[in-house]
Amino acid sequence: MMIITHNGHIIAIRYIYVFQFFNSSEIKLSESARQLVNKPLKSVQRQNNPYKDEKVIDSCSIFGMMDQNKKLFAGNDIIEASASMNQRANGLGSGYAVYGLYPKYWNNYAFHIMYDDKEALDWGSKFIESNFDIIFDEEIPMDIHGIHKHVPIMRRYFTNIDLDNLDEIKEDEYLVNKCLEMNTSGKGAYVFSSGKNMGVFKGVGWPQEIAKIFRLDEYKGYLWLSHSRFPTNSRAWWGGAHPFAHLESTVVHNGEISSYGTNRRFLEMKGYRCTFQTDTEIFALALDYLQRKHQLPVEIIAKIFAPPLWKDIEKMSESERNLLRRLRITYDKLLMNGPFSIIFANHGLMVGLADRLKLRPIIAARRKDMLLLSSEEAAIIKILPDIDDVHHPKGGEPVIARCHEGFAS
């Protein structure tokens, strides 16, 4: 299918993966999804973790930039910044998340879906059609001229959910269920982003290569995240690249979580499924659990992922001490132990955080209304040599960037 996008370009489709997740206690699954979740996601695991390691390990560079006034800007800068950190990656996976991407369809769920083959495409398109009202769909425009590797079929769909048919199941949960159902189908169709007015583009390649394939220079957004990957134990698979999206939040991550076993066990107890066996997925699921289900603010979530040391907690004022003590005791199994730096984003929000020993880098900078987060300061200076302010956050100290109030997305 060919469709004209908001900026007048004809777009082809590509593929996606979506990461899975469901909560047996809180989300009502359809019977078919319920059967599926009891089976291993063989196709996803086989592609993402072919050697059946306990988890996929990778190292990376991460970068994020956000305009606090929600002014839209092109991706040229972030592509250049990301490409300048190529020594942190090995060309086996890069990706971008863009917010404010589809102003024309700002109130529609924008599915980015990757398909293994034509058969999967037919199945997936029918699936979307039968579960959502499609306002518009098209191939994601791609420039694969001179690319000599397999590129999955990518397609995007702008949809509504017909709430009348929904028996009080909330839209979010309906959406999560349907993505889960699709990704567990074993048909070779993977949803990799499904939020409104945002989208993820990712695949196997260097950051500049992925940007070229997806023609990212043609898009504008007010918040961009990028990621470039150095997987050590997985063969390249398009779905395995970052960012990982869940509803409208996205995560890019650098590091390896030594507490993976504990974190995963906890999240599985809470009904989530860890399909991709990556640390990043753990972050995305933990964020969903804390942010959406427990309604905790990001300041608090940062203190759960990377809490202060007990000896520092003891020195705090009584109310602060009590808060942090209770957080550590209650959410002990979501402490992310081991080296990490992450940037996670949602509409109007971008947060950077490094582990409490700061074993992975993260730098924050500002120029006027532009807020930047990066693995390396050099990458920021490369694109914005005259930054106003640079901050080197301590381990466990979150950098929280919010858009000014009063600007509609």
Place this chain on the structure above:
Amino acid sequence: MLRSRRLPEYNVRIDTDTCTVCKACVIQCTFDVFSYMKIENKISIDESKCVDCHRCMIYCPDKSISITPTPIQYRPNASWNKESIHNIMKQAESGGILLTSMGCDKPNYNYFDRLLINASQVTNPSIDPIREPMEVKTYLGRKPDKLTISDNNGDSIIETSESPQLLLETPIMFSAMSLGSVNINVQESLAMAAASSGTYQNIGEGGLHPRLKKYAKNLIVQVASGRYGVHKKYLDTGAAVEIKIGQGAKPGIGGHLPGEKITKEISEARRIPAGTDAISPAPQHDIYSIEDLSQLIHAIKEATEYSKPVIVKIAAVHNSAAIASGIARSGADIIAIDGMRASTGAAPLVMRDNVGIPIEMAIASVDTRLNQEGIRDKISIIAGGGIRSSSDAFKIIALGADACYISTVALIAMGCTVCQKCHTGKCPWGLTTMNPSISIRINPKMESKRVANLVRAWTLEIKDMLGGMGINSIESLRGNRHQLRGVGLSEQEMEILGVRPAGI
């Protein structure tokens, strides 16, 4: 009793060239192996009484004594070894149940030695506990599903109420040893060590000795089937109350304190006649089912005004997982599980060596079940019975426990050589005897130092292992079975333990 036909198990020899006949051995041996012959001015030896405790060897100033297993053996036979022959002879002589003590001494029930620990290389750095912070602080108690936090002028206020918690500076606690199974000097040594190490001593079923009252902050009091010494003041004293349903060394039967150990002091603490066997009922007679347990838990909580956690201790048995799930729903804050290699002051040999399951399997299956049911946070788990080293403690936490109980380890720190004669009341090291002239061998000030040293050393080793795998806080080890690998285990055993084989 009929005359014994058993051969002595040990040869005891004194080197007459070096022996100065100082009579230290005569004084030290509580089993009367040595006696002084005045006319000959020499020591006579009755080696049939020797229990191989090494007290005489250690205290012989001239190092003249040697003890070796007797070289005389029965004809080799895989079925009829010395132990089985002797056990039959003993029962033919006495007509009674064979009584023993300490933990199961048979091989094959150990899984710790078949589990290996991971370490970081390249992709994540190991952390050096000498130079970086390493946290082992542990809170035990019920955790809420969710914290509701409201904002009050910039201050975050937690609206969710908190269940009582036990704070441990290190995840190692002292398991229940009652006054009667050990004497007050041992209990006081442990209490002092618990206080200085920031952990807890469980005083077991046998009442609270007045000398322990000043360590109340670090004591866990027990309510067991005998209900010895239980009253409101007693419950109020401890930091937590433990309901003992079962004991790993003898699941299915009650406590057993032989009459030899019921001295005047013990008879007063337990309110029973001196010299009579104190055999607690097998079940608690007000707990015949889970709803009864729930009632007792709530009765204790009412009595203590919901100010302290209630622990329920069970022996590791075949359906521990289902039982633990019931206990988690019954209102208990902590469950203590005691594996089959756990020690005891006295137990029938047949129970000690044949009943129950290893703690590794019990913890793995309980943690898995509670996770599957989504209620793991409702309860903390203490694992006991068979933990011998910091690596055992470490592995049991990785399998899913929050903390561990040790007791044999603490006794060994105070001199015990695991001769398995606790039930005789003659412990030559002064640990499990109630005889004041022998128990004086334990000086709480000195012995508490050894126990505290041991806890400190284990804590350091736990920190080293944590740092090695790139973790700097103990909570990230709990249930982290990815950090363990199995060797020499069947596929099914690995599945239950939730570990992969070494190499993949």
